[in-house]
Amino acid sequence: MASTRSLKDLSRSMKLRRILRNIALTVVIYAIAIVYFSPVLYMFISGFKTEIQAISPSLHFTPTLETYSKVLSDSSMYGFLRNSLFQVIAGTGLCLLLGVPAAFILAFGKFRKKGTKEKTYTWFITTILLPPVAVLIPLYTWYQAFGLNKTPLGLMLAYVGFHVPIVVWMLHSFFTDVPGEIIEAAEIDGCTRFQQLVHVALPLVRTGIVASALLVIVFIWNEFFLGFNLTSNTTATLPVYMARFREQQGMFIAQLSASSTIAILPAVVLGWMTQKSLVKGLTMGAVKG
Amino acid sequence: METNVTAKKKRDWFFLLPAIVVVAVMTQVPFILTIIYSTLRWNLARPDLPVRFAGVDNYLYYLKVPNFPEIPEFYSIFAQTVLITVVTLVLCTIIGFLLSILLDNKIPGVNIARTLILGPFFVMSTASGVIWKATILNTTFGWYGVVFKALGLTPVDLLSYYPIPVIVFLFTWQWMPFFVLVILAGLQGISADLVDSMRIDGASWLRATFQVKLPMITHHIRVAVMLGLIFIVKEFGLILVTTAGGPGTRSYTLPYAVYMEVFNASNVGRAGALAVMMVALTLLAVNVLYRSIKKRGASFA
Numbered sequence: 001m002a003s004t005r006s007l008k009d010l011s012r013s014m015k016l017r018r019i020l021r022n023i024a025l026t027v028v029i030y031a032i033a034i035v036y037f038s039p040v041l042y043m044f045i046s047g048f049k050t051e052i053q054a055i056s057p058s059l060h061f062t063p064t065l066e067t068y069s070k071v072l073s074d075s076s077m078y079g080f081l082r083n084s085l086f087q088v089i090a091g092t093g094l095c096l097l098l099g100v101p102a103a104f105i106l107a108f109g110k111f112r113k114k115g116t117k118e119k120t121y122t123w124f125i126t127t128i129l130l131p132p133v134a135v136l137i138p139l140y141t142w143y144q145a146f147g148l149n150k151t152p153l154g155l156m157l158a159y160v161g162f163h164v165p166i167v168v169w170m171l172h173s174f175f176t177d178v179p180g181e182i183i184e185a186a187e188i189d190g191c192t193r194f195q196q197l198v199h200v201a202l203p204l205v206r207t208g209i210v211a212s213a214l215l216v217i218v219f220i221w222n223e224f225f226l227g228f229n230l231t232s233n234t235t236a237t238l239p240v241y242m243a244r245f246r247e248q249q250g251m252f253i254a255q256l257s258a259s260s261t262i263a264i265l266p267a268v269v270l271g272w273m274t275q276k277s278l279v280k281g282l283t284m285g286a287v288k289g
Numbered sequence: 290m291e292t293n294v295t296a297k298k299k300r301d302w303f304f305l306l307p308a309i310v311v312v313a314v315m316t317q318v319p320f321i322l323t324i325i326y327s328t329l330r331w332n333l334a335r336p337d338l339p340v341r342f343a344g345v346d347n348y349l350y351y352l353k354v355p356n357f358p359e360i361p362e363f364y365s366i367f368a369q370t371v372l373i374t375v376v377t378l379v380l381c382t383i384i385g386f387l388l389s390i391l392l393d394n395k396i397p398g399v400n401i402a403r404t405l406i407l408g409p410f411f412v413m414s415t416a417s418g419v420i421w422k423a424t425i426l427n428t429t430f431g432w433y434g435v436v437f438k439a440l441g442l443t444p445v446d447l448l449s450y451y452p453i454p455v456i457v458f459l460f461t462w463q464w465m466p467f468f469v470l471v472i473l474a475g476l477q478g479i480s481a482d483l484v485d486s487m488r489i490d491g492a493s494w495l496r497a498t499f500q501v502k503l504p505m506i507t508h509h510i511r512v513a514v515m516l517g518l519i520f521i522v523k524e525f526g527l528i529l530v531t532t533a534g535g536p537g538t539r540s541y542t543l544p545y546a547v548y549m550e551v552f553n554a555s556n557v558g559r560a561g562a563l564a565v566m567m568v569a570l571t572l573l574a575v576n577v578l579y580r581s582i583k584k585r586g587a588s589f590a
Contacts, residue, residue, distance in 0.1 A: 022394075022396060025391070025394050025396055026396040026397065028391070029391055029392065029394070029396060029399065029402045030402055032388070032391070032402075032406070033401075033402035033403075033405040033406050034405065036405065036406050036408075036409070036462075037405040037406065037408050037409070039409075039417070039420055039421060039424070039425060039462075040408055040409065040412060040417075040420070042424060042432075043420045043424065046424060055430060056430070056435065057424065057430070057431060057432045057435050098307050098308040098311060099308060101304035101305070101307075101308070102304060102305050102307075102308035102309070104304065105301050105304040105305050106305070109301035109304065109305070110301060111301060111302075120305065120309070123309075124308075124312065127312055127316045127317065128519065129519055129571065129572060129575050130316055130320060130568065131522060131523035131544060131567065131568060131571060132523060133523065133525075133543075133544045133547045133548070133564050133567060133568075134319075134320045134323055134564050134565075134567070134568045135315070135316055135319035135320055135323065136323075136547065136548070136551065136560075136564070137319075137322075137323055137326055137551055137557055137560055137561055137564065138318075138319035138322040138323060138326070139315075139319050140551065141557075157311070157315060158315055160311055160315070161311050161312050161314065161315020161316050162315065162316060164308050164311060164312050165312060168308065193300055193301065193304065197304075218411060221413070222411070222412075222413035222414065224413065224414060224415050224525065224526035225523070225525045225526065225544075228526070228529075229548075229552075238413070239413045239414070239415045239416070239526060240415075242413060242415040242416040242419060242530075243415040243418075243419070243526065243529060243530050245419040245423070245530075246415075246418070246419055246422070246529070246530035246531075246533075253423055253424060253430060256419060256420070256423055257420070257424070260416040260419065260420055263413060263416055264411070264412045264413055264416050267411045267412070267413065268408055268411040268412060270411070271407065271408075271410065271411030272404050272407065272408070272411070275403075275404075275407060275470060278470070279470050279471060279473075279474040280474075282470075282471065282512070282516065
């Protein structure tokens with residue numbers, strides 16, 4: 001009798017301990033998460049201040065939409081926003097247009113020489129390792145000489161060159177997951193390569209395409225080095241606009257906060273939406289690499 | 290039939306060729322040109338001087354140690370780059386692992402916490418740089434200055450007194466979420482059965498974490514470190530907006546030095562040599578890491 005009772009007590013106290021432990025864990029995890037994210041959070045909040053309120057850091061103020069509406073109606077940011085949107089839409093579109101067929105063929109294509117596919121794939125991967133600094137000087141001189149820095153197409157070309165390998169890398173692992181028999185069956189049924197890609201393979205790697213497209217969107221949206229060096233005033237993108245705030249000393253904190261909120265929002269939201277497929281694509285690509 | 294097969298093989302090239310051409314023209318060709326430039330004496334600011342072959346002079350300019358105890362600038366910039374990258378990667382790995390262990394717990398709304406921690410990774414580096422600089426690190430208008438003054442302390446300008454620790458801190462803030470993303474995926478791949486059996490066997494938390502879980506996710510950690518290295522080494526925007534390499538050259542990294550050599554000194558030859566050395570060192574480091582991943586993968590298969 002006594003022993004069963006103590007057992008019951010024991011299990012009850014263990015349950016209680018687990019509940020307490022979970023509460024403590026929850027508090028700790030949320031505290032860390034909020035502190036970690038607080039600079040972004042504070043930036044978002046500061047956008048609702050007026051400049052005078054923003055001079056001293058505090059969370060005690062009456063929010064106003066004044067600064068956000070001022071920033072949004074300011075034509076100087078518009079140009080940068082438009083350029084960024086162009087780079088993201090046209091750049092990512094072209095990356096997929098070139099990268100998807102390449103990744104498909106690297107998984108299922110047939111070449112005369114054995115090892116062609118592996119070698120080409122490795123070549124694509126190596127270019128991911130190439131830091132943009134390595135190409136800065138020739139690109140900069142070309143862009144100056146041919147006026148490519150005055151058209152958004154110039155920067156877009158550079159972005160496509162740098163991000164097609166990422167599409168190939170991520171999609172390759174998704175394509176190799178598609179059973180080869182399906183493609184062969186389609187081939188025997190008389191499908192052309194193009195039809196095999198569009199009608200058979202593409203529907204099966206939809207997640208991969210979405211993941212790589214979103215990754216490229218986030219990368220291009222946030223890219224600074226090339227955007228800074230290969231553009232002129234009329235073609236520069238949002239990260240370049242944000243860098244312009246680097247000289248001022250707390251004069252326009254509200255404006256800075258509102259502008260950066262607008263600048264980072266698309267990438268952060270997209271990133272959050274895609275964390276699952278992103279991690280799948282990244283780890284799969286690297287594991288099979 | 291024979292011709293049909295060759296035609297098919299040719300046809301496969303059409304899918305591949307456009308991508309190869311664009312990537313080659315925008316990355317490979319310029320890189321080869323950079324290598325060629327690195328052997329030239331070529332100054333954009335002095336069009337009166339002829340461009341001529343200089344052999345390895347540009348490399349020697351950086352590497353030579355003329356009066357021995359005095360170490361040339363290149364070595365300190367190189368050391369700063371390695372220091373910033375390595376310390377950032379180590380911090381990202383350790384904090385990332387511990388945080389992933391925490392976030393692997395089942396608590397209500399854990400996804401919200403994960404999402405918040407992931408946030409900084411998607412923030413563009415120039416924006417996070419100016420935000421930290423203006424709203425936190427600023428000695429008059431930032432939280433740091435205000436809190437220090439309220440405590441009766443004198444806030445020193447961290448960016449000019451401790452440029453490298455601040456940069457490491459900001460890099461870590463920005464990149465640690467990426468490590469959490471990858472390591473957490475590894476932790477969640479560990480089967481629930483194994484975790485249960487560990488609990489039944491009475492394995493302590495420490496043992497379960499470091500002796501059982503850690504070895505099972507070393508592969509994920511290596512992947513995170515390798516990708517982190519590739520991306521952190523080329524980080525430029527954050528340095529430009531926070532310290533601008535300063536004070537002096539104390540927070541220069543190799544990419545930043547290349548940029549300054551082109552745009553301030555207009556010295557194409559020297560900048561080329563610097564860029565080539567940087568690429569060589571990056572490839573070397575990545576190669577070592579990649580090999581260790583491959584070996585690991587093979588032993589699993």
